[in-house]
Amino acid sequence: MTTDVDGDTTELSRPARRQAEIAAYVVKHGSVSANDLVEAFGVSVMTVHRDLDELERQGVVRKYRGGVSAQPTSVFESNVAYRLNTAHAEKAAIARHARAMIEPGMSVMLDDSTSALALVDLFEDIAPLTVATNFLPAITKLAQLRDVTLLALGGIYSATHDSFGGMPCAEAVEALHADLLFCSVSAVSSTHAFHQEEEIVLVKRAMLRSARTKVLLVDHAKLQRTALHRLAPLTDFDLVIVDEKTPKDLIEPLRDHGATVEVAKL
Amino acid sequence: MTTDVDGDTTELSRPARRQAEIAAYVVKHGSVSANDLVEAFGVSVMTVHRDLDELERQGVVRKYRGGVSAQPTSVFESNVAYRLNTAHAEKAAIARHARAMIEPGMSVMLDDSTSALALVDLFEDIAPLTVATNFLPAITKLAQLRDVTLLALGGIYSATHDSFGGMPCAEAVEALHADLLFCSVSAVSSTHAFHQEEEIVLVKRAMLRSARTKVLLVDHAKLQRTALHRLAPLTDFDLVIVDEKTPKDLIEPLRDHGATVEVAKL
DNA sequence: ATAACATAACACCAGAAGACGATAAGAACG
DNA sequence: CGTTCTTATCGTCTTCTGGTGTTATGTTAT
Numbered sequence: 001m002t003t004d005v006d007g008d009t010t011e012l013s014r015p016a017r018r019q020a021e022i023a024a025y026v027v028k029h030g031s032v033s034a035n036d037l038v039e040a041f042g043v044s045v046m047t048v049h050r051d052l053d054e055l056e057r058q059g060v061v062r063k064y065r066g067g068v069s070a071q072p073t074s075v076f077e078s079n080v081a082y083r084l085n086t087a088h089a090e091k092a093a094i095a096r097h098a099r100a101m102i103e104p105g106m107s108v109m110l111d112d113s114t115s116a117l118a119l120v121d122l123f124e125d126i127a128p129l130t131v132a133t134n135f136l137p138a139i140t141k142l143a144q145l146r147d148v149t150l151l152a153l154g155g156i157y158s159a160t161h162d163s164f165g166g167m168p169c170a171e172a173v174e175a176l177h178a179d180l181l182f183c184s185v186s187a188v189s190s191t192h193a194f195h196q197e198e199e200i201v202l203v204k205r206a207m208l209r210s211a212r213t214k215v216l217l218v219d220h221a222k223l224q225r226t227a228l229h230r231l232a233p234l235t236d237f238d239l240v241i242v243d244e245k246t247p248k249d250l251i252e253p254l255r256d257h258g259a260t261v262e263v264a265k266l
Numbered sequence: 267m268t269t270d271v272d273g274d275t276t277e278l279s280r281p282a283r284r285q286a287e288i289a290a291y292v293v294k295h296g297s298v299s300a301n302d303l304v305e306a307f308g309v310s311v312m313t314v315h316r317d318l319d320e321l322e323r324q325g326v327v328r329k330y331r332g333g334v335s336a337q338p339t340s341v342f343e344s345n346v347a348y349r350l351n352t353a354h355a356e357k358a359a360i361a362r363h364a365r366a367m368i369e370p371g372m373s374v375m376l377d378d379s380t381s382a383l384a385l386v387d388l389f390e391d392i393a394p395l396t397v398a399t400n401f402l403p404a405i406t407k408l409a410q411l412r413d414v415t416l417l418a419l420g421g422i423y424s425a426t427h428d429s430f431g432g433m434p435c436a437e438a439v440e441a442l443h444a445d446l447l448f449c450s451v452s453a454v455s456s457t458h459a460f461h462q463e464e465e466i467v468l469v470k471r472a473m474l475r476s477a478r479t480k481v482l483l484v485d486h487a488k489l490q491r492t493a494l495h496r497l498a499p500l501t502d503f504d505l506v507i508v509d510e511k512t513p514k515d516l517i518e519p520l521r522d523h524g525a526t527v528e529v530a531k532l
Numbered sequence: 533a534t535a536a537c538a539t540a541a542c543a544c545c546a547g548a549a550g551a552c553g554a555t556a557a558g559a560a561c562g
Numbered sequence: 563c564g565t566t567c568t569t570a571t572c573g574t575c576t577t578c579t580g581g582t583g584t585t586a587t588g589t590t591a592t
Binding site: 013014015043044045046047050065066 | 550551552553554559560561
């Protein structure tokens with residue numbers, strides 16, 4: 001089983017968690033039948049199909065008669081549900097650390113990352129604030145807050161990321177200039193930040209151009225990894241925040257290459 | 267769908283309805299104290315304050331120590347909650363009528379109107395479809411649908427309308443060109459469509475420029491009224507859809523002035 | 533200082549929505 | 563033409579969130 005958990009209670013609803021597990025299962029096995037999943041997860045055929053429909057909607061799997069097959073793992077990795085599963089406490093800690101950088105009245109830009117989402121929960125107290133983001137869950141939350149001027153970055157909706165992207169989004173970003181940018185990526189080497197998807201890279205790059213101070217949020221699971229597209233050198237960021245679980249010998253190399261790194265306490 | 271008979275059984279949650287009523291009450295009385303409202307509505311002080319907070323967030327009232335005062339009525343009239351109260355069945359009927367114009371594969375633009383929202387509920391069956399809108403409730407719904415390419419029109423969030431607007435939004439609209447536009451307004455005379463708010467007019471005008479076929483959705487409550495800003499002559503629309511409750515002698519003048527009008531059957 | 537008002541923090545309740553499986557109808561495959 | 567897989571529909575169950583009042587604490591005015 002792929003139940004490698006690093007001690008965090010999933011804050012995910014049961015079906016969402018199961019779907020993430022099914023996704024992992026499918027990715028691992030390449031392709032499986034519905035009945036396999038019935039056995040493996042102990043739910044009815046109907047439920048399996050419903051889960052698979054949802055996963056297909058998110059672009060994680062492809063259904064055909066008799067079973068499902070996995071899509072390129074890049075899709076799986078950038079799947080929201082999957083990401084939400086990961087490193088909860090760490091992200092909260094990073095968010096708390098990042099919060100200190102934000103002064104009332106500032107304009108803040110957020111990308112479509114769960115790390116950024118954790119930050120949103122802290123905004124209520126820092127208000128007034130102007131926040132720009134292309135991440136639908138963040139938009140929904142921010143719309144509820146008083147004293148937060150919300151600037152939604154529109155674009156083409158991606159069910160995989162639950163966010164907006166593409167050219168329309170990049171253009172919307174380019175029309176702005178924020179005091180602060182908080183963003184995250186899927187992989188970080190000792191010199192660069194990486195992401196699998198070109199479209200996302202496009203938007204993130206635009207964001208980097210449209211902010212004065214750029215902050216990269218990195219939980220330890222992302223270090224020492226790479227992905228297809230090189231987003232930017234770490235020195236492009238004014239600050240890189242990592243969580244406390246990050247091994248020290250992984251932090252040093254970043255600093256050696258010129259990055260400014262701070263460690264968020266849990 | 268909603269098989270409610272005559273009039274309007276509010277499909278609004280109890281608090282939302284009460285808030286709308288409180289808003290009306292405040293508008294009527296100019297300014298009142300929290301305790302007045304406690305008596306008038308038979309709920310606790312706490313609840314009154316919560317309602318008032320929400321109304322203030324929407325910009326409908328202004329709180330001060332000891333009570334609240336009304337804001338300009340234009341705000342009240344364009345308040346979403348208030349609008350949702352109105353002419354439910356009619357809007358559904360209009361939506362059903364409008365639906366016939368949509369072919370699979372088309373690109374459709376929707377404005378931030380409750381009439382347009384009624385239309386969204388019918389999209390699932392017409393898919394595939396490309397839909398562009400600046401209305402948050404519509405965006406939320408559309409994001410759930412498969413086979414709908416959602417293009418969110420970003421911009422500055424307005425709690426009053428629960429939608430995005432301003433210059434960023436107008437620019438996003440201008441970058442597009444949709445096959446169909448469905449929009450609504452707050453008032454319709456025999457020659458023109460009107461709206462109270464300049465910002466909204468700005469976006470709607472942009473939408474009119476960015477669509478091939480333009481359809482105006484009008485429930486009977488809006489006819490023979492005007493508002494501050496003249497949006498456009500009715501002849502700018504390829505079609506005006508009204509509901510069945512519209513008196514015939516109100517429809518004729520529209521046609522006399524050159525508008526194409528169809529009546530939606532309930 | 534004290535009264536009037538506003539907010540915060542809890543706990544309760546109800547109604548709604550979600551999740552699920554069973555069964556039956558439908559569609560693709562051989 | 564039957565078998566296998568998929569989808570639709572319904573009813574049940576559970577879970578959860580929204581809405582509420584009560585009490586306690588904070589704040590502002592006089």
